[in-house]
Amino acid sequence: MAVTDELFLAARAAMAKAHAPYSHFPVGAALRTADGRVYAGANIENASYPEGWCAETTALGHYVMDGGGEITDIAVVAERMDRITPCGGCRQRLAEFSRPSTRLHLCDQNGVVETLTMGDILPLGFSGEILK
Numbered sequence: 001m002a003v004t005d006e007l008f009l010a011a012r013a014a015m016a017k018a019h020a021p022y023s024h025f026p027v028g029a030a031l032r033t034a035d036g037r038v039y040a041g042a043n044i045e046n047a048s049y050p051e052g053w054c055a056e057t058t059a060l061g062h063y064v065m066d067g068g069g070e071i072t073d074i075a076v077v078a079e080r081m082d083r084i085t086p087c088g089g090c091r092q093r094l095a096e097f098s099r100p101s102t103r104l105h106l107c108d109q110n111g112v113v114e115t116l117t118m119g120d121i122l123p124l125g126f127s128g129e130i131l132k
């Protein structure tokens with residue numbers, strides 16, 4: 001199976017587990033590492049609205065807790081949108097663990113419809129290099 005198909009299916013399966021009773025806007029995200037591991041997540045909302053978080057953030061939590069590594073590909077899918085792009089906060093979180101060349105696959109319900117890079121969606125982002 002193609003890498004992009006595998007990642008799309010992982011993101012879509014994660015989306016089915018979203019906890020989104022307030023927005024009714026389920027989102028799924030999946031990350032793939034250079035050595036082929038895949039981590040997925042869904043958005044998890046909260047009755048205290050600001051305490052909820054995004055699908056990309058859930059996926060990043062799984063990825064970091066399992067040892068991290070280089071992220072080569074990211075896929076995102078939303079039930080009610082054909083081509084969702086990560087929110088601003090998630091762009092910054094994803095950038096922490098990826099490169100400008102990391103591929104970002106935007107999906108509809110059937111698969112990848114467009115592939116961008118992290119550099120495309122977060123130009124001039126803040127880098128932690130200066131903090132090291």
Ligand code: THU
Pocket residue numbers: 020023025027042043044045052053054055056085086087090
């Ligand atoms: N959401 C994500 O999970 N990822 C994004 O990149 C954009 C927004 C979620 C957050 C919230 O649960 C719902 O979509 C509506 O904003």
